[in-house]
Amino acid sequence: MELLDEIMLLHKGGKLETTLKNPIRTKEDLSKVYTPGVAEVCQAIAQDQAQAYELTTKKNTVAVVSDGTAVLGLGDIGPRAAMPVMEGKAALFKQFANVDAVPICLDTKGTEEIIAIVKALAPTFGGINLEDISSPRCFEIEKRLRNELDIPVFHDDQHGTAIVVLAGLLNALKVCGKEIKDVKIVVNGIGAAGISVSKMLLHAGAVNLIGVDREGALNRQVPYSRTHWSEYARMTNPNLETGQLSDVIKGADVFIGVSAPDVLKLEDVLNMAKDPIVFAMANPTPEIDPAIAAPHVRVMATGRSDYPNQINNVLCFPGIFRGALDCEATDINDEMKLAAAKAISSVIDPADLHETYIIPDAFDPRVVERIRIAVAEAAFTSGAARKNLLIGANS
Numbered sequence: 195m196e197l198l199d200e201i202m203l204l205h206k207g208g209k210l211e212t213t214l215k216n217p218i219r220t221k222e223d224l225s226k227v228y229t230p231g232v233a234e235v236c237q238a239i240a241q242d243q244a245q246a247y248e249l250t251t252k253k254n255t256v257a258v259v260s261d262g263t264a265v266l267g268l269g270d271i272g273p274r275a276a277m278p279v280m281e282g283k284a285a286l287f288k289q290f291a292n293v294d295a296v297p298i299c300l301d302t303k304g305t306e307e308i309i310a311i312v313k314a315l316a317p318t319f320g321g322i323n324l325e326d327i328s329s330p331r332c333f334e335i336e337k338r339l340r341n342e343l344d345i346p347v348f349h350d351d352q353h354g355t356a357i358v359v360l361a362g363l364l365n366a367l368k369v370c371g372k373e374i375k376d377v378k379i380v381v382n383g384i385g386a387a388g389i390s391v392s393k394m395l396l397h398a399g400a401v402n403l404i405g406v407d408r409e410g411a412l413n414r415q416v417p418y419s420r421t422h423w424s425e426y427a428r429m430t431n432p433n434l435e436t437g438q439l440s441d442v443i444k445g446a447d448v449f450i451g452v453s454a455p456d457v458l459k460l461e462d463v464l465n466m467a468k469d470p471i472v473f474a475m476a477n478p479t480p481e482i483d484p485a486i487a488a489p490h491v492r493v494m495a496t497g498r499s500d501y502p503n504q505i506n507n508v509l510c511f512p513g514i515f516r517g518a519l520d521c522e523a524t525d526i527n528d529e530m531k532l533a534a535a536k537a538i539s540s541v542i543d544p545a546d547l548h549e550t551y552i553i554p555d556a557f558d559p560r561v562v563e564r565i566r567i568a569v570a571e572a573a574f575t576s577g578a579a580r581k582n583l584l585i586g587a588n589s
């Protein structure tokens with residue numbers, strides 16, 4: 195009860211406010227930061243649009259945009275109720291990477307309307323972080339915005355999650371002495387996070403990966419009305435396994451949950467291969483209580499900060515946008531995402547790797563800096579950077 199009161203108190207009036215870089219104390223100050231002085235600045239930008247990066251907050255500001263339809267694992271709770279999470283994301287952007295972020299919750303679920311609104315907002319921002327927008331609409335929204343805007347658009351629940359999962363899994367496999375190409379991986383919850391996580395793991399060399407949603411294992415022999423599931427089934431489940439989670443989990447080396455609370459049973463864990471790895475990442479309540487699973491697995495991770503091994507996209511989004519903003523990137527592409535994953539896993543010295551230390555702490559200052567450098571470098575070599583961060587020259 196006391197903790198709940200404390201949490202509510204921390205949210206009174208919201209978690210953010212605007213502060214000024216320069217005080218406005220006199221009429222002279224006023225004439226410089228506002229009219230008439232500001233008009234010169236506006237005209238400089240009107241003549242050269244690139245000056246917006248130098249003379250406005252665009253350079254360091256990201257929009258955190260949600261429609262409130264897949265908020266954590268709470269589901270479609272609407273734009274007002276989504277706001278504390280979006281404010282929280284903005285707070286984390288500032289705390290960890292000194293990125294200024296504006297939470298924006300939209301009162302529409304229309305794909306076209308969301309695309310149009312974000313496009314219209316884009317001139318203000320150096321990047322767009324889409325958050326907690328449910329699948330499948332999130333795929334079309336992100337794809338169209340990436341194509342149609344000249345600033346990075348990144349759906350955090352898809353790619354931030356995938357990047358952190360890959361980073362954690364590479365290290366967890368090292369702890370267990372297993373290789374990604376040999377292991378059986380079950381991904382539960384084939385929504386925004388599940389699809390992106392699966393694609394990233396396949397890209398990193400996974401072969402035997404099976405996706406499970408409410409109706410059971412996805413299998414290419416079944417026709418799905420959701421086209422993204424048909425596409426997913428074609429890429430996965432090479433042995434055409436069928437049945438529910440409790441069937442396909444048998445013999446699995448890795449369980450990755452991005453679905454709903456308490457869907458993985460202790461019996462399922464006991465049926466996994468030797469030295470199992472369980473990433474139960476549904477928020478705020480994981481797929482299995484870590485207190486129940488941990489004694490029976492080799493590596494246990496959740497999305498929460500109150501257990502060891504927090505596999506949460508907070509390890510990625512601040513650093514990836516820091517890198518993208520610093521090189522004035524036009525996109526966050528696959529090369530940048532892979533670079534971010536490797537940067538996160540590299541923070542842990544192989545000698546320090548341990549069952550309860552497969553992923554760095556969000557507070558480890560090396561995380562953002564390593565991601566920033568790796569991402570800016572990958573942006574430059576892949577042609578997505580307007581500026582070469584490393585030598586400060588224009589590309």
Ligand SMILES: NC(=O)c1ccc[n+]([C@@H]2O[C@H](COP(=O)([O-])OP(=O)(O)OC[C@H]3O[C@@H](n4cnc5c(N)ncnc54)[C@H](O)[C@@H]3O)[C@@H](O)[C@H]2O)c1
Nearest residue numbers: 266267329383385386387407408452454476477497506507
């Ligand atoms: N730890 C992290 O960093 C992180 C990041 C992203 C998402 N998540 C969590 O993952 C979950 C999904 O998020 P999302 O953005 O992909 O949402 P989403 O709505 O796009 O997808 C959720 C999917 O899970 C499926 N699902 C629901 N209940 C299920 C069940 N009992 N068994 C199997 N599948 C089930 C749904 O049908 C849907 O396909 C949420 O709990 C979210 O908090 C965690």
Ligand SMILES: O=C(O)C[C@H](O)C(=O)O
Nearest residue numbers: 265266267351477506507
């Ligand atoms: O918000 C988080 O803690 C992670 C993730 O973005 C989620 O939706 O659960």
Ligand SMILES: [Mg+2]
Nearest residue numbers: 266325326351
């Ligand atoms: Mg989210």
